Amino acid sequence: MFATATLRVALRSGAASPARVSLRCSLPSGTIRCTGLQFAPRLALDGSKRYFSFDSNPPPKPPTPPPAGILGRILPPSLVPPKDSSTNIRKIIALAKPERKPIMAAVGLLFISSSVSMSVPFTIGKLIDYFTSSDPQSILSLPPQTALFGLLSVFTVGALANFGRVLLFRTSGQRIVARLREQTYASALRQEVEYVEREKGEGDVLSRLSMDASIVGESVTNNLSDGLRAIVTSSVGLGLMFYLSPTLTLLMLSVVPPISLGAFLYGRYLKKLSNRTQEALGRMTSTAQESLTALRTVQAFNAAPFEERRFETRVRDVLDLAKKEAWASGIFFGATGWAGNLTILTLLGYGGTLVSRGEISVGDLTSLLLYTAYVGSALGMLSSFFSSMMKAVGASTRIFDLFSREPIIPTNTGIAVPKKSGLIRFEDVSFHYPSRKNVDVLNGFNLTLKEGGSTAIVGKSGSGKSSVHNLLLRFYDPVRGKITLDGQDIREFDVASWRSRIGIVPQDPVLFSGTIATNIAYGTPEVSRADIEHAARQANCEFIWDMPNGFDTQIGRLSLSGGQRQRIAIARALLKKPAFLCLDEATSALDAASEHKVNDAIDKILQARHTTSLIVAHRLSTIARAERVVVLEDGKIVEEGAYRDLASREGSRFRALMAAQLEAATGDQTFLESALKGRLENAEQEKREQDELIELSVKDEVVVG
Numbered sequence: 001m002f003a004t005a006t007l008r009v010a011l012r013s014g015a016a017s018p019a020r021v022s023l024r025c026s027l028p029s030g031t032i033r034c035t036g037l038q039f040a041p042r043l044a045l046d047g048s049k050r051y052f053s054f055d056s057n058p059p060p061k062p063p064t065p066p067p068a069g070i071l072g073r074i075l076p077p078s079l080v081p082p083k084d085s086s087t088n089i090r091k092i093i094a095l096a097k098p099e100r101k102p103i104m105a106a107v108g109l110l111f112i113s114s115s116v117s118m119s120v121p122f123t124i125g126k127l128i129d130y131f132t133s134s135d136p137q138s139i140l141s142l143p144p145q146t147a148l149f150g151l152l153s154v155f156t157v158g159a160l161a162n163f164g165r166v167l168l169f170r171t172s173g174q175r176i177v178a179r180l181r182e183q184t185y186a187s188a189l190r191q192e193v194e195y196v197e198r199e200k201g202e203g204d205v206l207s208r209l210s211m212d213a214s215i216v217g218e219s220v221t222n223n224l225s226d227g228l229r230a231i232v233t234s235s236v237g238l239g240l241m242f243y244l245s246p247t248l249t250l251l252m253l254s255v256v257p258p259i260s261l262g263a264f265l266y267g268r269y270l271k272k273l274s275n276r277t278q279e280a281l282g283r284m285t286s287t288a289q290e291s292l293t294a295l296r297t298v299q300a301f302n303a304a305p306f307e308e309r310r311f312e313t314r315v316r317d318v319l320d321l322a323k324k325e326a327w328a329s330g331i332f333f334g335a336t337g338w339a340g341n342l343t344i345l346t347l348l349g350y351g352g353t354l355v356s357r358g359e360i361s362v363g364d365l366t367s368l369l370l371y372t373a374y375v376g377s378a379l380g381m382l383s384s385f386f387s388s389m390m391k392a393v394g395a396s397t398r399i400f401d402l403f404s405r406e407p408i409i410p411t412n413t414g415i416a417v418p419k420k421s422g423l424i425r426f427e428d429v430s431f432h433y434p435s436r437k438n439v440d441v442l443n444g445f446n447l448t449l450k451e452g453g454s455t456a457i458v459g460k461s462g463s464g465k466s467s468v469h470n471l472l473l474r475f476y477d478p479v480r481g482k483i484t485l486d487g488q489d490i491r492e493f494d495v496a497s498w499r500s501r502i503g504i505v506p507q508d509p510v511l512f513s514g515t516i517a518t519n520i521a522y523g524t525p526e527v528s529r530a531d532i533e534h535a536a537r538q539a540n541c542e543f544i545w546d547m548p549n550g551f552d553t554q555i556g557r558l559s560l561s562g563g564q565r566q567r568i569a570i571a572r573a574l575l576k577k578p579a580f581l582c583l584d585e586a587t588s589a590l591d592a593a594s595e596h597k598v599n600d601a602i603d604k605i606l607q608a609r610h611t612t613s614l615i616v617a618h619r620l621s622t623i624a625r626a627e628r629v630v631v632l633e634d635g636k637i638v639e640e641g642a643y644r645d646l647a648s649r650e651g652s653r654f655r656a657l658m659a660a661q662l663e664a665a666t667g668d669q670t671f672l673e674s675a676l677k678g679r680l681e682n683a684e685q686e687k688r689e690q691d692e693l694i695e696l697s698v699k700d701e702v703v704v705g
């Protein structure tokens with residue numbers, strides 16, 4: 001039996017499909033079969049019967065059919081414009097839609113200015129005939145003064161129309177570029193981190209936003225304007241030429257087909273080059289960005305010459321492509337110029353004979369030669385219009401790739417997360433990163449986080465602790481298994497709603513340009529100054545009060561220590577009043593006073609019973625503070641319990657791990673015992689001493705640059 005229903009479905013990574021699809025499903029012999037997608041998925045119902053997941057792989061793509069249409073039949077495939085060209089041209093035109101009024105007005109003005117300029121050769125011809133004729137009255141029916149005044153007025157109107165055309169085309173062009181950049185940026189921010197950080201690289205995305213957007217914007221306005229002008233000039237010019245002398249015009253036209261073919265081939269070649277140039281520019285920007293953001297490391301390693309060479313290689317790639325473009329342009333423009341001059345020469349030779357035979361006047365021949373020059377330059381403009389359109393199609397492919405890409409972790413779909421916090425469970429989760437599919441980071445990982453409880457997750461470096469946070473925050477989704485909140489798969493929630501309930505304190509917190517206050521209120525801009533100060537106080541950020549401008553101090557001018565940055569990040573997380581907190585403790589050693597303050601701030605979070613915390617812990621003093629400690633090994637939790645129990649259990653994995661971390665030889669039990677015990681005592685004593693410690697002067701912590 002078949003039933004039609006609309007199901008909410010989520011597809012595993014790699015499968016692209018809208019979040020809502022209609023499927024026809026049947027249940028023959030216990031297997032659910034569905035149709036309605038391009039490929040037949042195998043549907044698995046999980047135990048809760050609320051979440052459906054597809055284990056689907058699209059079938060291999062059929063071989064690309066040969067290009068259709070006349071061009072496809074007569075030209076080799078490499079010369080046929082690809083199908084996406086026309087789609088992209090349509091998308092580019094769609095971008096210009098909101099600007100249709102100014103663009104239409106500009107086109108109107110273009111017709112006026114072009115008509116005026118097209119009247120110039122005709123007028124010059126008539127004037128020459130007037131001044132050289134034995135009977136001038138037969139040529140001009142108006143008195144010469146009136147004719148000159150009329151011409152002056154026409155030229156003024158033409159100039160004003162030209163002014164309006166340029167202004168309108170350029171301003172709408174800039175608005176289109178602005179819109180394109182905004183939307184592409186918004187799309188980049190929506191993508192899953194893997195795509196931006198790994199698959200493409202931030203530099204590549206930046207180059208799409210800056211250079212590619214400009215090229216596309218240019219093409220829809222300046223080039224379009226010049227292209228239209230060229231079309232008007234060449235068609236009107238040719239019409240007038242036919243009117244003046246059909247024979248000479250046909251002679252002139254004999255050179256057009258070879259030039260047009262040249263322009264077509266040149267445009268195709270240029271598009272390819274442009275694509276490759278943009279890719280090379282993206283790689284160049286990425287390289288520069290990487291070393292400039294790590295300038296300290298570069299300088300500390302005296303690696304500037306090495307980085308220069310690396311950048312130079314990238315610049316060379318761009319230069320090589322630019323050279324190819326220069327050759328192509330040189331050959332094309334040289335050849336077309338030569339062909340143009342040859343045409344003029346032929347026209348002059350044959351036209352002179354016609355004049356001597358009295359078949360055409362000197363004025364008309366002059367007009368014709370001028371029109372030939374006009375039409376020739378218009379055809380040149382048309383070919384450069386065609387090549388820049390091709391360039392824009394190349395650049396637009398890169399922009400539209402990003403612009404219309406649906407992120408693998410979908411946004412704006414799913415239900416809102418319930419207000420109350422709840423029980424989080426990782427159920428048989430397996431995970432590998434998309435770029436390293438052969439390395440299982442988690443494998444059958446099970447973990448329950450009690451509401452309001454605190455759990456420290458410990459394990460060797462690279463064992464996958466931070467990956468657990470990444471999954472909880474839905475930067476990635478599990479490859480198998482699921483994460484649930486009170487039994488509901490978190491993939492059913494709207495991702496923004498889910499993340500709004502989670503506070504994060506990363507290992508190396510990022511501070512954005514702006515003031516300390518805006519940084520603490522990052523993500524919660526509606527909070528009051530009193531709330532910001534309260535959160536800062538709770539996170540032991542007393543150093544802020546000692547700064548010259550307090551909370552209004554600009555971050556850009558500060559050099560903050562690791563401990564200070566972490567405390568600002570803790571204040572930021574506290575301000576969000578999160579139901580769940582992911583804290584990734586910094587591995588770098590903090591000085592004693594700083595460590596006390598960070599730990600004390602962490603304590604406050606742990607004591608806030610409304611927050612469920614999952615701490616990736618490195619320091620024993622932090623581990624000792626959590627209610628529960630879990631040990632991660634080979635992608636699984638291999639041990640869990642209270643710190644006291646694990647620390648005192650002979651032969652526990654936890655003790656072995658801590659021994660390795662403390663670099664204590666297995667035989668040196670005394671050192672390990674005292675460290676494990678000492679940390680717990682320290683943690684307890686710290687609590688008692690914290691108020692006193694916070695009073696300690698921290699003024700010298702602040703460095704204003």
Ligand SMILES: Nc1ncnc2c1ncn2[C@@H]1O[C@H](COP(=O)(O)OP(=O)(O)OP(=O)(O)O)[C@@H](O)[C@H]1O
Nearest residue numbers: 433435436441459460461462463464465466467468
């Ligand atoms: N985006 C990524 N793409 C591919 N592999 C990754 C990515 N992030 C982490 N890894 C790899 O996944 C494994 C687990 O990394 P993870 O950062 O979760 O470990 P960790 O236990 O938090 O390490 P540490 O304690 O050193 O911070 C490591 O082998 C790491 O190299």
